[in-house]
Amino acid sequence: MRALQAFARVAELGSFTRAAEQLRWPKATITVLVQQLEEHLAVKLLHRTTRRLTLTDDGVAYLEGVQRVLADIDELDGAVAQRHIHPRGRLRVDVPAAAGRHVIAPALPEFFRRHPEIRLELGSSDRPVDLIVEGVDCVIRGGLVHDDQLVARPLGAFEVITCASPEYLARHGTPRSPDDLEQHRAVNFFSSKTGRVFAFDFERDGLAFERQLAHQVSANDADTHVALTLAGLGIAQCPRTRVLTEHIAAGRLVPILTEWGAGRLPLYVMYPRNRHLSGRVRAFVDWVVELYRGKLEALGASPRI
Template sequence: MDRIDAMRAFVAVVNEGTFTRAADRLDLSPQLVSKYVSQLEQHLGVRLLNRTTRKLHLTEAGSRYHQRASQVLDDIEDMENQLGDLQTEARGKLRISAPVSFATRHMAPLLTDFQNRHPAVDIDLQLNDRKVDIVEEGFDIALRIGHLKSSSLIARRIAPVRLVMCASPDYLARHGTPRSPEDLQRHRYLRYSYIDMDTTGQEHHWLQANGDQPGADLVSNNGDVLVEAAINGAGIALQPSFLAGQAIREGKLRIVLPEHEPAPMALYAVYAHRQLLASKVRSFIDFLDGYFGEPPYWDRFD
């Protein structure tokens, strides 16, 4: 008995509901499918199915075996597909979830360069600052920023994400430059408020560790708004350098309290770990590796 063929026959019978439909799906005779299932039961020493003239019923052992056997067969198929993908071009639709501000500022050149190299891949990019459920919502990859907690997902670190305290030269000329975190109490503070993002927690813990939290004169759940407000002299903001970096290079913003910067976070590519990677996913993750540079180009302003 070929154990894999017998396992495949049993799973097909359960999924299809009858030996006849399972045989059609496997392109085998119903007699051979029945023989495979009987041999499997004899090998395992348990009854997997109770057969009647009208319906098949899974035993308790059959139900457990079906669950595990389905997973084993899926893993085998994924492995074979992966090996096949090594010899084929990346193709198909790649669904990506990414944070709004990061994607708006930095994803378009990346996606263009990737598709120039892999023209058979179509991309569906969805922007959302919440943490999407990759499996439930059908995404291949999610880009996330922060300090990731342990989970059942695989995360590939793509680039560091630096947080900088910054304000416009005009604001600092009018209100003075803070020399210590405690000085922030005397300044207008622009706070990021999106509660589900790791950036918010990083900001909160940094402020707690460096003196009393200043009152927020402007609160927004969008970092771009806070950066633009800072450029226009509204106050001081703690924002990722991928948002504030261009304004810092152009002299529109200045970094304050650089010696008190929070520990850097990171940009990660996150994907489901139970499935072996399709060529389109593996190609995109490999393409991301090193794309932004080390340090990333948005940090080249010091």
């Protein structure tokens, strides 16, 4: 079993060193286990050079079977163990910074009351994460899912609001239609993955269209995006989270162009498709789905994508 685990992790990560780090075994142990496995099979599973490591044809075929075997054993162990013990161990999760600060962190005491034996490592970023290479168990991300290697479980969708600060509107006037935006400046949001600046979306009477607005400043973090809008640096389209709702209620931000919808931002929790969903990952995924359902219902928003 240890040899199969060692081979699978080396093959997935393309590195004995990274496999040793993730399994928390000495690198020498990983090397010996893989060598013994190759001797047992009497075939070469890996091509090793000073610069790279690749699978042989036999290695590719063997890895597919090994992954199935390990997943089946993990599932069998989990099914028996979960009757007697709670999920336990290290769990690595990456979430957008704003979600970590405003949603996940305040609710974690309840999660740990349910699952006191889980040790959570919570990364906060909006950057793309390679879950296999970085050893991350699951991520929360907004927007459409384009990676078919991931299972994406929907958390819900936030209504998007077009808004600006009262100070900005006092200086530049209030646009009455999307066509008026050509005379205005935006606080744009750009993709951490591609650097692409997202256009403004509008829909009315079944017609959907986009407007690309000029900006002096743009952001790739939700909290920073809202802060720049509060500072009067332009018009923005932001998901109607609890924080945004509070700014609007206090008069710090003003919804505009309300006759035109701006769509919705879907949110997902995702994990690798080819990795068995362990008890601790399942516990977190189920909890975060429940958490966001409650948050969206409190905002009067739809928890459905």
